[in-house]
Structure formats: structure tokens, C-alpha cells
Amino acid sequence: MASSDATEFRLSVLNPGGRDLEQYFDQPIRPDATMHPPVNFHGFAACTRGSVHRSTTNAIEEKRPILLLLRGNFRATERALIECQKAKRIAAVALKETGLPQIAEQLRDRGRLARFLRVVGTADGCIATTPEAAEIFRRIRPKRDADTVAFIPTPYPFEEKAWDFAVPPNQQAGIFIGTREWDVPSRNHFATLLLAREICAATDEPVTVFNLDRRKGAKLLEELKFPPGKLRVHEKREPYPDYVREVAKHKIVLQLDRSRVPGQVAGDTLLARTICVGGDGAIERIAFANFCGEGRTTVQLKTIAIELLRNTATRVTTIVESQWRAAERLSFQAVQKQLAIFFSRIAEHA
DSSP states (O other): OOHHHHTTOOOEEEOTTOSSOOEEOSSOOOTTSSSOOSOTHHHHHHHTTOEEESOHHHHHHTTSOEEEEEOTTSHHHHHHHHHHHHTTOOEEEEESSOSHHHHHHHTTSHHHHHHHHHHHHHSSEEEESSHHHHHHHHHHSOGGGGGGEEEOOOOOOTTSGGGOOOOOGGGOOSEEEOOOOTTOGGGOHHHHHHHHHHHHHHHOOOEEEEOOSHHHHHHHHHHHOOOTTOEEEEOSOOOHHHHHHHHHTSSEEEOOOOSOOOOHHHHHHHHHTSEEESOOOHHHHHHTTTTSSTTOOHHHHHHHHHHHHHOHHHHHHHHHHHHHHHHHHTSHHHHHHHHHHHHHHHHHHO
């Protein structure tokens, strides 16, 4: 596909029966808009100036290629795929929840597994937001259809000026905890807080965490006994732009997630123009390859974090390098081109 053709490509993202409202991305979405921010699967629509739907009929009427999300028990997804095929629309499928523990949990039920195999096997193609999900799709589809499966990371609009939340490095302070779920074992939230406490003791840098578990979470945090005045706790969920602005105030974002997720923590970090340390999400491995949890021990991550906290010049260089890596693979322009090429390819197979 020529580059001029790729720039004209538009995608309809369909989450059948989902909660998100219908949304059109004909114009760039600013952070102060009341709409869903252009991240995660909304990012796929936004980077192509496309749309997001929960009505299959509306998505079909767009007369564009469709990215159909696998969610819930997959019944709505299977019905939507049948309708798309009857209307002769090119439709690829993607798992809405793609962490390895999430995939395993979804496919424990026999009926859900059977629907998953049918949908993945009969769709025109599959898009995976992690390399691990791509491998699962490839093993289900016939070998002759190997090029109808693609790993395409979720894009972030960090090349757009309105989404630049940068704070000058000499005005940043402290450690931001990128996770907040105590009850999800693979997030390793407790272990992250323990590591942050050690780093705080070594550097005297404060730690910021979001506690959305109210009294339960507050009591757990209290038990960790951070040094007085060194733990800052946010008790309420904030609008996405305000959340990213908070992230941007910090020298590093710290996590120990082992879920193999797409990597929203790292994506938020890119918009915040700071550095993500730890985690093994897809975006972490692309943009923060030298600082992620892939192949590194907690002790190694601690050493990395302390160096970044103490050395402003190192942090500045790292931020520039991570933005450069992201521009090649994760920017709206880069992902729009990847999507255009992929849908052109699977259309030839249809």
C-alpha cells in the first residue's frame, strides 16, 4: 500500500454491546474534551480519524474496515462478526482484555472457549496488542493465514502538542506508583510499594500512589509505615488528563506488573514525558526497553531507579530516547500506517 493510500485509511472500532458511547474522531480530541480520551482501543480509531461503536448496524453503515473487540462471553462478538460478514465488511478481531492472566480467566469456560475458537478462526484477521496474544491467534488460525495476524501496539497521541504534559526535569520530584490494584496478583502492587519504600529510604524521594480501595487500601498503606511525609495518597479517581498531569510531576513511574498487558502505564508515562521503570507490558518493552522488567531482577530495577532519581542528565537523555523509540512504533502516525497495511493485506485474503 502506498503511503498516500495509508493516510486515507479509516477504521471503525466495534465493541458490541459495550458501555462506551459512539464516538467519532474526524477532528483531534483535546484533553479538555468530555469524550473518551484517544487511548487504548479508542486510540486505534483516533489515529485513523475513524470511529468507535457499540451498535453493529452503525459500524456496518460506516462502510469501513472494522476492528471487532472480543469481550465478555463472546456471544455479542460472534453475532456481530456474522452480521459483518453478511454485509461483506472486512472485519478483524482483537481481545479487549489481553493480559495473559485475563486471557486464561476468560477461556476457562467451555462454551466461551468454543465461541472464541470459532470467532478467531473465521474472522478476516486478528490484531493483537501484545506479542503473546498474537502467538495465541496464530496457533488457532491455519498456517496459511499467518500473515492475517499482526501485533500492533495501542497508539498514544504524544506527537500532538495538546497531549504534551511535560514538566521540566528539574521541577520533577519523586516516584509515582503505576499500579493500584491490591487484589490482582500479577500486578504485584504490594511488592512495588515495598520496593518504592526502599528507594525512598535511599534517595529521600517522596512516593505518590492512588488508593481507590478507600478504607481497606488506606489501612494497607498505613501498615507499610513509610517515613513521615514521604507517602502522598490520592483517594479519588481523576479525569484522565488530570491523572497524566499528576504523573508528569514525578521523576519516574515505578511498577512490577507481570501481566504481559498492552502497557497503559507506560503509555501514560509517554504522554507525561517521564520514565517508566519495571513492568513487562508491550509498550514498556518498546519505549522503555532498557528500564522495563523484562529479564531484570527487582534488585536491578532498584539500581536503575536510584540512578534515574539522582541524575538529571541521565533522565533527560532517557526521556528523549524513549520518545524517539515511541515515535517509530507507538505514535498515531506510525500505528495508522501499520493498520492500513494490515487491513489491505487481509482484504486480499478475503
